[in-house]
Structure formats: C-alpha cells, structure tokens
Amino acid sequence: MEELTHIWQWTLELAGYRLVFNAMTIVMTLIIMGILILFALFARRKTQYIPNPCQMVAEIFVQSFWELTKEALDEELAKKYFPLICSLFMFLLLSNWIGVVPHMNEPTKDLNTPLGLGIMGFCLAHYAGIKTKGFVNYAKEYFQPVFFMMPLNVIGELAKVVSISFRLYGNIMGGSIIILVVTHLVYGLLIPPFLYAFFGLFVGTVQAFVFTMLTLVYISVQVK
Structure with missing residues (x-):
C-alpha cells in the first residue's frame, strides 16, 4: 500500500512556521491545467463550419453546459456563471x-x-x-420559518461543503483503494483493467458531473 501512504511533499519554512505541500497534487493539477489550456487553443484554432475533432468536442461541452446552466439560472445569470460551470466539469x-x-x-x-x-x-x-437579493433579504432567509432556526440553517449551509467535498474525495480514494487491494490479492499477476475503467472513467465521470451540478444548484438556490 505504499502508493497511498507515501506522499511526495515540499516543505517551506516561513516566519517560523513549517508549511507542507502535497507536491504530487500540485504537479498533477498544473499538468491538467496545461492540458486544458492546450485543448482550448487547439479547439479555437481555425474554427470551421465542419469542425475538427477538438472543435467538435469543445462545442459539445459548451452547448451541453450552456443549456444546463440556462435552465438552472436565467439567461443573464447564465452568461456570468456558465464559464465557471463548464470549466469546473472539464477540470474534474x-x-x-x-x-x-x-x-x-x-x-x-x-x-x-x-x-x-x-x-x-x-x-x-x-x-x-x-448580490442578487441584497444583504438584508439574504440574511432574513436564515431566520425562516422561525427566528430560532437560524443556527440550524447555518449548519445546513456549512454541511453542503462537507457533503459535496467528501462525496467526491470518498469515491475517488475508495476506487484507488479497491484497485490496490484487488491487485495485491492476485499478487500483481493480474491487474484488472475493468476496475480502472469502472472507477477511473465511469465513476470519475459521474462524480465530476454530480459535483458540478450540485455547485450549479447551490448557486441557483441562492439567487432565487
């Protein structure tokens, strides 16, 4: 299980504090950002009526998430938040x-x-x-339906962060653990490719979509 327990770290001493960074996460995040930037450059390069493969994939993402964002928000708000929603899904x-x-x-x-x-x-x-409702109207919602419900409403909002984050983390980490356990059980003689396909591609796609849609829903609930 060394793949999970060994973490490549960077350590920085700053003003008497010792800061530890997960170097693998930083490097992989930069790689993914670079791939997405290159994809965007190739997609918009020499756009044609009959699209090239990169342009076609980009148009599928843009059209699909524009429709989803416009349905959850009105068209004016969709113009503001659509780039974030589409980029978030592609990154995840x-x-x-x-x-x-x-x-x-x-x-x-x-x-x-x-x-x-x-x-x-x-x-x-x-x-x-x-921004949409004004601070007073926004704050009033925490005292609904009765004023003493305010602490529970605040806890409910904070719980959304825990829920959305740990759902994604748990599914991806859980998939990695299952793949490692099964691989070690067969003594490394067989690496089940269907597990990589299922957890890496299928579950990864579902979790990226769920995380993105929940973020969109949270925005929609707050502006309506």
Missing part, C-alpha cells in the same frame, strides 16, 4: 480520468482539492445570493 473530469494513466495520480484523491473547490462553490453561491 480530467482530474478523475488521469489516474488511469500509469504513474499518474488524481488530484481529487487529495482531500485538499475537492474541499478547496467545495469552498469556492460555497463562497461563490453566497456571493451571488447577496
């Missing part, structure tokens, strides 16, 4: 898929990644709510 999809490649690790297998994205979505949703 590639982050979950990249573990299928030998010697590559999923950034989402590190709790810091899904938790960071969950906090980002939480802050963005509440910012959108305050």
Whole structure:
C-alpha cells in the first residue's frame, strides 16, 4: 500500500512556521491545467463550419453546459456563471480520468482539492445570493420559518461543503483503494483493467458531473 501512504511533499519554512505541500497534487493539477489550456487553443484554432475533432468536442461541452446552466439560472445569470460551470466539469473530469494513466495520480484523491473547490462553490453561491437579493433579504432567509432556526440553517449551509467535498474525495480514494487491494490479492499477476475503467472513467465521470451540478444548484438556490 505504499502508493497511498507515501506522499511526495515540499516543505517551506516561513516566519517560523513549517508549511507542507502535497507536491504530487500540485504537479498533477498544473499538468491538467496545461492540458486544458492546450485543448482550448487547439479547439479555437481555425474554427470551421465542419469542425475538427477538438472543435467538435469543445462545442459539445459548451452547448451541453450552456443549456444546463440556462435552465438552472436565467439567461443573464447564465452568461456570468456558465464559464465557471463548464470549466469546473472539464477540470474534474480530467482530474478523475488521469489516474488511469500509469504513474499518474488524481488530484481529487487529495482531500485538499475537492474541499478547496467545495469552498469556492460555497463562497461563490453566497456571493451571488447577496448580490442578487441584497444583504438584508439574504440574511432574513436564515431566520425562516422561525427566528430560532437560524443556527440550524447555518449548519445546513456549512454541511453542503462537507457533503459535496467528501462525496467526491470518498469515491475517488475508495476506487484507488479497491484497485490496490484487488491487485495485491492476485499478487500483481493480474491487474484488472475493468476496475480502472469502472472507477477511473465511469465513476470519475459521474462524480465530476454530480459535483458540478450540485455547485450549479447551490448557486441557483441562492439567487432565487
């Protein structure tokens, strides 16, 4: 189980504090960001009426998530939040898929990644709510249906961050553990490729979509 217990770390001493960074997560995140940037450049390069493969894939993502975002929000708000929703799904999809490649690790297998994205979505949703409704109307909702429900309403909102983050982390980490256990049980003579396909591709796709849609729903709930 050394693959899970051994973590490549960077250590930084700053003002008397010792900061530890997960180097593998940082490197893999940068690689994924680079791949997405290259994909975007190739997709928009020499766009044609009959699209090339990169342009066709990009148009599928854009059209699909534009429709989903427009249904959850009105068209004006969709123009603001659609780029985030589409980019979030593509980043999570590639982050979950990249573990299928030998010697590559999923950034989402590190709790810091899904938790960071969950906090980002939480802050963005509440910012959108305050901007749309005004702070007074936004704050009043925490005292509904009766004023003493406010602590429970606050806890419920904070629980959304835990729920969305740990769901993604648990599924990706759980898949990695199952693959390692099965591989060790057969003494490394057989690496079940169907497990990589199932957990890496199928479960990875579902979890990326669920995380993205929940983020969209949280924004929609706050602005309506």
